[in-house]
Amino acid sequence: MRFLVLLAFLLVPFTTHAAVLYIEVPDGPYGPGDTFIASVRLDNEDECLNAGRVVVSYPKDTVKPVDFSRGDSLFTIWISEPVFDLERGEVVFEGGIPGGYCGRIDGDPSLTNVLGTIIFTVIAPGTSAPIQPTALSELYLSDGLGTRAALTVRSLDVQISDTARGVNDWLARVQSDTVPPDPFQVFVESTEGVFDGYYYAVFATVDKQSGLSHYELFERGVWKRIESPYKLRDQSLEGGVQVKAIDKAGNTTLASFDPTVVPERKAKTPYALYVAAVILLAAAGLGAAYLDKRRFDSLSA
């Protein structure tokens, strides 16, 4: 039967082209102290793709990642914050596109194929810095099956010089960003088996210029940095739920939970009830054992 199950999946016919991950950097050279923007781009090669993990390697003795921007990214849902592995010289990020990305549409004035933007600073003189998505990267077809797409990666040698040009493309981009993150909604949910049925907040938005920095929630009189989903401390919801999204330039967008749509709380059975049940069962067991012993004693006598 296992064979048949496997066969059932294999029966679905498919063909796979190789999507291409590549890096684009404005013309150099860049010297020590200069900061440049490396865009990780996707050539989908006629495939529809909807999720991926991208691993980008860089020469850690020459350049150092200092920031990451989601501003132009095709990804609108992010699994986690991008990770800078300074030891290995890798940047890892993962996210997805609901409905999938099937390529640039005819007439679009931009390439519109950026997955993520990494900001590097040159830390040592040299001649070149090869930056490349590695074979550890994964992309998935938007096929409802979770099929891993064939992938090709292309390296880029960024020109490095011995002297700085005083370039900081990233700073210029951040300083020109006066647009706040897109408006968004805060949902408060209660789900059986999630946070023990306690209320939690869910939210997400994007910032199309410098990119989203983080979220903050107003709780107990202070703004606190949080991630979605977040288990609320105030389970009465009386204090309201306010979340603000902050972009890299410091622009903010505030969103509040609509208190007219409070979901029913999937209350967990109180812990005390479990304790009481265990005590009762233990007492019953001890009682039965005591009665057994008395009967045994009386029969022996």
Add this chain to the structure above:
Amino acid sequence: MYFRLYAALATLCIVLYAAFTSDVMPLPQVRSADLITSVSLTVCGDGISGGGGTEVCDDGFGFNVGGYGSSTGERKCNADCLSFGPYCGDGILQVRYAEACDDGNNTSGDLCTAQCIAEIPAAPPPFPTVGTVPAGGGPTGAISGDLVTKVVLRGKAYPNSDVNLLLDGQTLGKVRADANADFFFTSSAITPGTATFGFWATDSTGVKSITTTVIFDVVQSAVTTVANVFIPPTVKVSQTQVPPGEPLTISGETVPGAAITSDIAGSKSKNALSATAAENGTWALQVDTNSLEQGFNTVKAFFQTSPDSKSGYGKAVSVYIGTESISSVVSADVNNDGKVNLVDFSIFLLEWGGTNIRFDFNQDGAVSLADFSIMLFNWTG
């Protein structure tokens, strides 16, 4: 003695039950193969007209101000790039702009001059009734230029259906398709930059479409028009399991009068069948299952209204030709509220990297990117 016998029988029953209930084939989720569609984009303000046939004109950034043109060559594009402002030669008498006549051309000698001045002196000129005509050929700039950032989306779904719109994965709203399945959406509240619009609809029988996505750059201070956003046909089958030889009906909804191509694919062969949608958008095909491979087959469809206008493939469904028992797969709607959205994703994230089978949609033993991909495929916002 009897107790042991009963216990042994109970254990045997449990083992047999487990064996029978676990030994069923899961119904595979099926892929939607790619098909290049007719979606196109135009930017009103880039000075290039055309692009999918939606733009009629484009005078460039800041120049699409409408206004009067003294001839066909001097006509001015309106702010939406879908039409010209009034001009001499458009066949409409523009009294306001001092036209005494307009015969639809700029040729003199045909009773109306190239400048729309009447060539019969006896004819009483009607234009003096309007006293606000500025000098110099009309009120250039009277129609103010629309320099807001605007997005216009046009497409086809199902007749009289609600089309759900997503912006960057989140619900933006709904628009209603008309009886011809045409829908239209416009907004001036979209931030310039990369935008991901998703569209899905439910047909009259409650079958949800695939989410059709278009990703493009919203240009600042321009009207970005995306045309031919086609939501593919819905597909359903009369039975998910059919014994060989018994008839199978494939049906769904799409654009009224559209030509439907439905592919039924097994591992070795593919059958393409055709149908035409009725006036209410419904379509149906009768399939002789003797012509299909035994085992799992996938059924999917796309529509075409002209050689240049076709949708991509819609969500595919699986049908099993045979007599083995089959079961359903795990759903990406993890909180069972009928939607796959941020809430499901949040719950899914809590299981990320684990092995919880409720979130292991592809049943490969891990909650991973592949499962995330399946969730995004089924996203409704």
